[in-house]
Amino acid sequence: MNIPEDEAALIKRALCLAGRTLGEIAQELHLPVPKNITHAKGWTGQLIEKILGASAGSLAEPDFPHLGIELKTLPISSMGVVSETTYVCIVPLSEMNQATWKTSIVYAKLAHVLWVPIDITSPTLFHRRIGTPLLCDLPENDEALLQKDWEEFAELISLGKIESITAHQGTVLQIRPKAAHSRIKTAGIGPLGEPIQTLPRGFYLRKCFTQKIIKRYFVV
Numbered sequence: 001m002n003i004p005e006d007e008a009a010l011i012k013r014a015l016c017l018a019g020r021t022l023g024e025i026a027q028e029l030h031l032p033v034p035k036n037i038t039h040a041k042g043w044t045g046q047l048i049e050k051i052l053g054a055s056a057g058s059l060a061e062p063d064f065p066h067l068g069i070e071l072k073t074l075p076i077s078s079m080g081v082v083s084e085t086t087y088v089c090i091v092p093l094s095e096m097n098q099a100t101w102k103t104s105i106v107y108a109k110l111a112h113v114l115w116v117p118i119d120i121t122s123p124t125l126f127h128r129r130i131g132t133p134l135l136c137d138l139p140e141n142d143e144a145l146l147q148k149d150w151e152e153f154a155e156l157i158s159l160g161k162i163e164s165i166t167a168h169q170g171t172v173l174q175i176r177p178k179a180a181h182s183r184i185k186t187a188g189i190g191p192l193g194e195p196i197q198t199l200p201r202g203f204y205l206r207k208c209f210t211q212k213i214i215k216r217y218f219v220v
Contacts, residue, residue, distance in 0.1 A: 001029075001053040007067055013052055014114060014133035022118070023126030023185040033126045036091050040125060045073045048116055048130075060089060060105045062112070069135065070109045071116065076131070078121045079091070080214050082207045091175055091201040093188040097158035101147045106152075106173070106200035106203050110146065111138050136215050142172075142209070149173035150203075162198055164193060178202030 004010040017025070023048055026033045034040035054063035054071055062070040089105045101107055117131030138146075149170040151208045156165055169177045177199045185197040 018132040083104040088203040
């Protein structure tokens with residue numbers, strides 16, 4: 001799918017997805033639909049990225065770099081309950097001490113987001129239906145919560161305390177390991193300022209944060 005030339009083109013394309021199933025989209029793109037949901041982590045997001053023309057891939061920038069817009073799918077129940085945390089980006093462990101909140105990847109990813117709800121009522125990916133997408137800027141009160149969490153994490157990482165961070169920390173933002181297996185390592189900072197090898201980590205939005213978005217903007 002070609003890259004949308006402007007915000008209006010992206011929104012128009014996104015709104016055309018509302019009410020369609022993931023299976024219909026996959027067939028349009030001539031892509032197979034995984035039968036085992038357990039082994040299809042990330043497939044839904046990648047499918048929506050492809051149909052909308054996202055171009056960033058795995059780069060540390062918004063999915064639509066020329067528009068400054070990030071795409072996030074939100075799996076929800078028929079009652080509008082968010083079912084899981086939302087992956088934001090990889091934690092740049094060796095660079096956290098050089099960034100500020102406004103220059104962080106997290107801010108760049110969440111400042112302008114196209115939220116696409118996915119009704120996960122169906123047990124099969126093929127029949128799961130896409131809700132009405134919504135493009136919105138980050139409200140000041142939400143940004144304040146994210147910034148507080150990010151700055152606390154940044155301080156811990158800069159002090160070499162990455163190994164002490166658990167998924168229980170953070171009010172709306174959390175850090176969790178992000179690797180296929182424990183043998184994968186990335187560069188980090190140790191407690192004495194020395195370079196270390198540690199598990200890659202990812203930033204995730206807690207369900208309480210995305211649930212507020214559902215309640216604020218969507219009728220369920």
